[in-house]
Amino acid sequence: MRYLVRRLEFFVVTLWAALTLNFILPRLLPGGPEVALLTRFHGRIQPATIKSLEVALGIRNDQNAIQQYLSYMGNMLRGDFGVSLGFYPQRVSHVIMLALPWTLGLVGTATLIAFLLGTLIGILGAWRRGGILDSVLPPIFVVTSAFPYFWIGLICILVFAITLGWFPQAFGNSSEVTSELSWTFISDVLWHSILPAFTIVLTSIGGWILTMRNNMITTLAEDYIKMARAKGLSPTRIMFQYAARNAILPNLVGFAMSLGFVISGALLVEIVFNYPGLGTFLLQAVKNEDFSLMQTLFLLITVAVLLAVMVADFLTAWLDPRTRERG
Amino acid sequence: MGLDVRLVADQSAIQAEAARPEAGGLHIVGRALLGNRKALAGVIILGIFLVLAIIPGMLAPYDPHAQIFAQTLGPSREHLLGTTGNGQDIFSQLIWGTRESLAIAIIAGLLATGISLLIGVSSAYLGGLSDHVLSLVTDVFLVIPTLPLMIVLAAYARNGGLAVLISVIVVTGWSYGARQLRSQALSLRNREFLDAARVRGERSGYVIVFEILPTMTSLIVANFLGVALYAVLAAAGLQFIGLGNPSDMSWGTMLFWAQNNGALNAGSPLWAIVPGLCIGLLGAAFALLNYAFDEITNPALRPVRRRR
Numbered sequence: 001m002r003y004l005v006r007r008l009e010f011f012v013v014t015l016w017a018a019l020t021l022n023f024i025l026p027r028l029l030p031g032g033p034e035v036a037l038l039t040r041f042h043g044r045i046q047p048a049t050i051k052s053l054e055v056a057l058g059i060r061n062d063q064n065a066i067q068q069y070l071s072y073m074g075n076m077l078r079g080d081f082g083v084s085l086g087f088y089p090q091r092v093s094h095v096i097m098l099a100l101p102w103t104l105g106l107v108g109t110a111t112l113i114a115f116l117l118g119t120l121i122g123i124l125g126a127w128r129r130g131g132i133l134d135s136v137l138p139p140i141f142v143v144t145s146a147f148p149y150f151w152i153g154l155i156c157i158l159v160f161a162i163t164l165g166w167f168p169q170a171f172g173n174s175s176e177v178t179s180e181l182s183w184t185f186i187s188d189v190l191w192h193s194i195l196p197a198f199t200i201v202l203t204s205i206g207g208w209i210l211t212m213r214n215n216m217i218t219t220l221a222e223d224y225i226k227m228a229r230a231k232g233l234s235p236t237r238i239m240f241q242y243a244a245r246n247a248i249l250p251n252l253v254g255f256a257m258s259l260g261f262v263i264s265g266a267l268l269v270e271i272v273f274n275y276p277g278l279g280t281f282l283l284q285a286v287k288n289e290d291f292s293l294m295q296t297l298f299l300l301i302t303v304a305v306l307l308a309v310m311v312a313d314f315l316t317a318w319l320d321p322r323t324r325e326r327g
Numbered sequence: 328m329g330l331d332v333r334l335v336a337d338q339s340a341i342q343a344e345a346a347r348p349e350a351g352g353l354h355i356v357g358r359a360l361l362g363n364r365k366a367l368a369g370v371i372i373l374g375i376f377l378v379l380a381i382i383p384g385m386l387a388p389y390d391p392h393a394q395i396f397a398q399t400l401g402p403s404r405e406h407l408l409g410t411t412g413n414g415q416d417i418f419s420q421l422i423w424g425t426r427e428s429l430a431i432a433i434i435a436g437l438l439a440t441g442i443s444l445l446i447g448v449s450s451a452y453l454g455g456l457s458d459h460v461l462s463l464v465t466d467v468f469l470v471i472p473t474l475p476l477m478i479v480l481a482a483y484a485r486n487g488g489l490a491v492l493i494s495v496i497v498v499t500g501w502s503y504g505a506r507q508l509r510s511q512a513l514s515l516r517n518r519e520f521l522d523a524a525r526v527r528g529e530r531s532g533y534v535i536v537f538e539i540l541p542t543m544t545s546l547i548v549a550n551f552l553g554v555a556l557y558a559v560l561a562a563a564g565l566q567f568i569g570l571g572n573p574s575d576m577s578w579g580t581m582l583f584w585a586q587n588n589g590a591l592n593a594g595s596p597l598w599a600i601v602p603g604l605c606i607g608l609l610g611a612a613f614a615l616l617n618y619a620f621d622e623i624t625n626p627a628l629r630p631v632r633r634r635r
Contacts, residue, residue, distance in 0.1 A: 014467045021476075025483050139365065142618045146556060146610030148563045151582065151603030158591050158600070264474030268564055272586075282475065283568055286482045294482060298475040305472050 007313055011306055018302045022295045023072050081296040086288035092296045095281065102172050103277035106193050107266040110200035114262075115255055117201070118208025122251075123244045125209065126216030127235075138213065141206025149265035153199040153272035160195055167195045170274035196273045203269075204262050208251065215247035222246075249320050256312030259305050366619035372612035376605075379425040387419040391576050408597050411584065420581055421601055427489070427577035428609060431562045435496040436555035442497065443504030443550060448535055448543075450505070451512035462509065468502035477561060481570040488572045492565060496558045504550040511546055515539055549620040556613040563606045578602035 075082070081092040125133035144152075161169040173188050219225070220243050228238045267279030274280060278297055285294040379386060389395075396410045403409070408417040450461035477495045484491040515521065524534050540547075565571055566579025569587075573580055585591075585599040 010463060010466055013463055014470055017467050018471060022479075025479065028483070139618075142365075142614050143607075143611045146560075146612075146614045147607035148560050148567070148603060148610075150564060150567055151599075151606065154582075154586075154591065154599050154603065158596055162591055162596075264472055267474055268567070271568060282478060286478060286568070286570070289482075291482075294479060298472075298479045301472045301475045302470075305470060309470055 003317065007310070011310060014306055015303070018299055019073065019076055022076075022299060023069060025295075026291060076299070082292045084285075084290055084293045086284055086290035086293060092293050095293060096278070096296065096300060099276060099278045099281045102275060103266070103270065103279070106196055106270070106275060106277060107200065107263060109193075110197040110266070111204065111259070111262050113197070114201045114205040115208055118205040119212045119248065119251055121205075122209045122212025123216055123239065123247075126213045126220060126247075127239050127243075129217070134213070138210055141209055144203065145206045147203070148268070149199070149203045150268035150272045152203050153196065153269045156195055156199050156202075157272070168192050172276045192275075196269050196275055199269050199273075200262070200266050203265060208255075212247065212251050215250050216243055219243045219247040249316060252312055252315060252319075256305075256309040259308045263301055263305065363619040363622065365615045365622075369612045369615035369619065372608055373616075376425055376429055376609055376612070379422050380429045383423045383426060387416075387422040389416040389419040391415060391420040391423040402597065408601055409595060411588070411590075411595060411598050413584070413588070417581075417595075417598055417601060420576060421578070421605060423576045424578045424581055424602065425605070427575055428559065428562065428579070428606065431489070431493055431496070431577075432555040432558045432609065432613070435493050435500065435558035435562075436551045438493070438497045439501040439554040439558075440504060440547060440551045442501040443508055443554075444540075444547065446501070447505040447508030448512045448539060451509045451516060452531065452535055452539070454516075462506075465502050465505045465509070468499070469506060471499075473499040473561070474564065477565060478568070478570065481565055489575070492562055492571055493558075495565070496561045500554050500557050500561070504554060507550065508543065508546065511543055512539060515542060545620065549617055552613045552617040552620065556610050556617065559606060559610045559613065563603075578606050 079093065084090050084092045084095045087095045121133055121137065125131070125137060128134060157169055160166050168191065172192050173185065225238060225242055228242050233242075267282060269275075270277045270279030271283050278301070282294065282297050284290070285297065392415065394413045394415055396416060398410060398413065401409050408421065410416055411420070446461055446465060450458045450465070453461075477499050480495045480498065481491060484495075521534060521538055524538050529538075562571070562577075563579040563582065566575075566577060567582045567586065569583055571577070571580055571583070573583060579602070581602040582599060585595075585602070588595075588598075590596060590598040
C-alpha cells in the first residue's frame, strides 16, 4: 500500500512538473511572453491568433501570475490546448490526432518487435556463453548504439531507397493512392513503413539484448538453476521457465523506462523519413514557432511514457512478490 | 535501462574496494583499462579525436567555411572526401568539426556528472525528507522524455549558441547517474570506515569529499562516459534539426546542411555519411570504455572461453 502511494505521488509530481514547465518556459523569454511572441509574430498573425495563443500558454493581461497559472492548469486538465499557429485555425488536438495513428502504428510495432527479438537473443546469448550470439552481437550493438538513430535512417535511405530502389524514400503513403480502407492503401502504408521500422528496430534492439543477457547471466548463477539442472530437467525448460522468467523482470521495467528514449529516437527517424507522425509535426512546430503545438506534443509524449511506466510498475508488482513486500 | 545490472555491478565493486578503500584510486582504473581490449580501442579512438580537436589548423588542408571550390565534387587527391553542395571541402570541415563535438561531450559530461554526484551523494548521505525529495526530483527527470524536452528548451532559447546546447544536454542528462550514485552511496553509508570518520568528529563535507568519493571513483568515471556518449548523440540530434548554431562548425551542423541541401539525392552522399561516422566513432569510443568498465567492475560479465 505504501508502495502504491509512493508511485502515485511520483506520477502526479511528474505530470505537474511537465505542465508547470510548459507554463514557465514562455515566461522566461526576454521581455515576457507577450512582448517576445508579438515581436516574433509581428505582422504575421491576426489578433485572434494571439488570443488563442494566450489560451494555450495561459497568458492573460487582466490576471496576476497565480490566476494565470490556475486557469492554464484548468485548460490543460480539460484537454483544451488552444489553436495551432502553424496549422491555423485548426485546434492543436485536431492536428495531433492527424499524426498520432501514424506514430502509434510505426513506433509501437517497431518497438515491440525490437523488444521481443532483443529479449530472445539476450536469453539465447546468455544461455550459450561464448557462443556466436554471446561473443559477436553484444560488442556490435555497443558500437551501433553509439550512432545517431537518424543517421542510421539516412544510411538506410541511401542504400535501400536511393541506390537499390527497393523502398520509398519518404512519407507515409504514396500521394496517388487514396486514403481508404482498401488493400491497395494498406499495402502501400506497410510498404512505406518497412524502412523506418527497420531503422528503429536496428537502433533500439541492442539495449534489450544487453540488458536481458546481463540479467540472465546473473540469474543463471542462482542455486535454483543448479537445482533444476541436478533434477535433470530439459535445457529448454530451465532456460525459459526457470531462468528467463526471473531475468525478464528488470527488462520489463527497462522497457517502460526507456520508452521515452525510444520515442525520442523514433521522432528523429520520423523526421528523416518525412513520416507524417508526431516527430515530423514536432519539427514543423519548432520551425513555425508554433509553441502551442510544440508544448502539447511534449506533454502528450510525457503522459504516454508515464502511462507505460505505470503499467510496467503494476505488472512488476503483480509478477514479483518481492517488490510488494519491500513496500 | 540496465539499471539493475548496474546495481549488481556496483555491489561487487563496493565489496572489492571496501576491502582496501585507500587503494581504490585512479591507478587501478588506469591499469585495468589498458589490460582490456575494448577499453584500449576506446582510448585510441578518443586519442585520435583529441589530437584533431587540438590542432585542426595543422591537419586540415583548407578553410572549412570557404565556399571556393566546385560544388559536389567526388573524392579526389585535392579533396579527399569531395566537396559539399556549397563548394566547401568536406575533409576540412570534418577535422574542424571535431573540436566542438568533442568539447560538448566533455563539458556536458563533466557538468552532468558533477550534478549527479552532488544530488545523488547528498541524497543518500542526508537521508530522511531531503532524500525523499531529491529522489523524487531525480525520478521525475529520469522519466520525462529527453528529446522532446530538449527540443522545447532549445526552441525557446533559440540562437543561444553552444552554452544553451550544453545546458540543455546537462539538464536532461544528469538524472540517471544521480540515481546510480545514490544507490552506491547508500550502500556505503554504514561502512565502518565512515563510522570511524564520524567518531573522529569530521564534518559531513569532509566525509563526503575525502571518504565517500574516492571509493566511488570507478562508478563516477563510468558515469562520465555514459553522459559523454549521450551528449555526443543529443548534440548531433539537436544540431541536425537546426537547433544548434548553424554557422558553427561541428559534425551535427554538417549533417544539418547536408540534409537541407538534399545531399543524398544530389550526388554528394559523403557529406551526410562521414560526419555521422565520426559521431558514431566518438560515441563508440565512450561506449566501449563504458562497456569495459562494466566488465572490470563486474567480473561475471567478462567474456568467457567456451567450455563444455
